[in-house]
Amino acid sequence: SETTYGWPCGVHPFLIDWKSCLPNLFERKFGKRSRSFHFFTIIRHPVVRYISEFYHLRRVGNWVRHNLCKGKKYLREVNQANCLHKIRRNVSLKDFMSCPESWSNNRQTMMLADVDKAECLNQTAMSSEKRDSILLATAKWNLKDMMYFGVTEYINESISLLEYRLDVKI
Numbered sequence: 001s002e003t004t005y006g007w008p009c010g011v012h013p014f015l016i017d018w019k020s021c022l023p024n025l026f027e028r029k030f031g032k033r034s035r036s037f038h039f040f041t042i043i044r045h046p047v048v049r050y051i052s053e054f055y056h057l058r059r060v061g062n063w064v065r066h067n068l069c070k071g072k073k074y075l076r077e078v079n080q081a082n083c084l085h086k087i088r089r090n091v092s093l094k095d096f097m098s099c100p101e102s103w104s105n106n107r108q109t110m111m112l113a114d115v116d117k118a119e120c121l122n123q124t125a126m127s128s129e130k131r132d133s134i135l136l137a138t139a140k141w142n143l144k145d146m147m148y149f150g151v152t153e154y155i156n157e158s159i160s161l162l163e164y165r166l167d168v169k170i
Contacts, residue, residue, distance in 0.1 A: 014111045015142055040148040053104045054096050069120035112139035
């Protein structure tokens with residue numbers, strides 16, 4: 001949890017959560033002044049990431065969280081009311097995959113997207129096609145805007161690129 005491990009922006013925060021949390025965190029800890037934050041990430045093959053999440057949820061159960069979007073709390077796993085019965089420690093991969101609203105199906109995109117532009121993922125505010133289009137467009141824009149992003153399947157090349165980008169030896 002945030003309090004146990006000192007993760008003030010939450011466990012596995014979305015990029016939009018980092019962008020809103022870090023300025024406030026740094027202001028509280030180091031005082032008010034103008035700051036720039038530079039983000040980077042390492043993305044993963046979507047199928048490998050999906051299977052990894054399946055095994056993670058089988059080990060630890062669910063990960064329902066509340067986040068802020070447009071100044072209001074929203075349930076980060078909006079689909080859980082529909083799929084909670086399927087996401088248990090003994091769930092089969094077939095049952096896990098049979099939940100079409102599951103964020104697991106598109107988690108990397110959502111974690112990189114500006115969910116506020118997709119009505120905070122409210123499933124009744126717009127069609128799923130429009131929401132998915134907005135999420136993908138903003139995720140791609142955010143990746144393009146990052147100082148760096150790597151690819152897990154090319155980790156050595158990704159580390160070399162990060163070293164070059166930061167002008168450091170890792």
